[in-house]
Amino acid sequence: MGTEQIAASMERVASVLRRKPQAGLSDDSVASARWEGGLRASVHSDAGHAVQTDMPAEIGGEAGAVTPGWLLRAGLASCAVTRIAMAAAAAGITLQTLEARASSQSDARGLLGIAEPDGSTVPAGPLTMALHVRIAASGVAAERLRALVASTTGCSPVTCAVEQPLPVALHIDVLS
Template sequence: MAAADIAAACQRVESVLQRRPEAGLHDDAPATARWSDGLRVVSSHANGTQVETDMPAEVGGSGDRVSPGWMLRAGWASCTATCVAMAAAAKGIELTSLEVRASSRSDLRGLLGMAGPDDEPVYAGPCDMQMHVRISARGVAADLLRALVEESYRSSPMACAVQDALPVSLHVDANAD
């Protein structure tokens, strides 16, 4: 889709939301993950799209699929790239390239429920996360592109979720076989 088409679509939605702000609040499509075998899990979208994950061989997986942690980084990077592309289109900027790389560093001991030398549980989440964006557009100054990325990053739902973790309600339905 061309930048002008994206901008027009976003303007239509924005116009509706200015008149009816309550229309902006909606339930997101749930992701359903089903254990397949070993450490393989198949996650499904309501539209039928499926993604299979597995863990590295070092922890008992086959290592031939992406890990759930990679899916988090991929979603974060993809969401950021999408928001940058939308913001560029809204400003009439024709991007010539956009690449977003999300990386993190984790301590495997947390995944395994191990304690550190202080006998406290090791944190299972990433210790730190980084995002690197490469962007270019003909005739657009680097400082304007940098500002575009920073502005659109603040409106990225995944970036907000990663930076400002919100409480999660855990509900468990357990059945004995």
């Protein structure tokens, strides 16, 4: 879909949501993971899309697929690219290049439940996270492109989920 079509689609949806704000609230597509043995899992969407995950051999996996942590970074990078492309389309900017690289630093002790020597908890999640965006558009000033990218972070669902985490409601069904 071209820039104009994306902008028109976004404006149609925005027009409806301005008139009926309640129409914006919906349940997101469920991600269902199933253990496949070892440390491998298969994750499926309601629409039938699937992805496999595994863990590095060093901690008992087979390194046969991406890790769940990589999927988090992939979600961050791809959501950023999508939201920036949406903002560019709305601004009438035709992009030549748009790439995002999400990186993080983690401490494996958290994943393994190993505390600091003083007994304090080591976080299992990333300790730091960064997003590096490369963008180009003919005839558009660098300052305008930087402002465009910066303006999207508050509207990027995955960025918001990482920066403003919500508690996860845990429900457990024990099968007999």
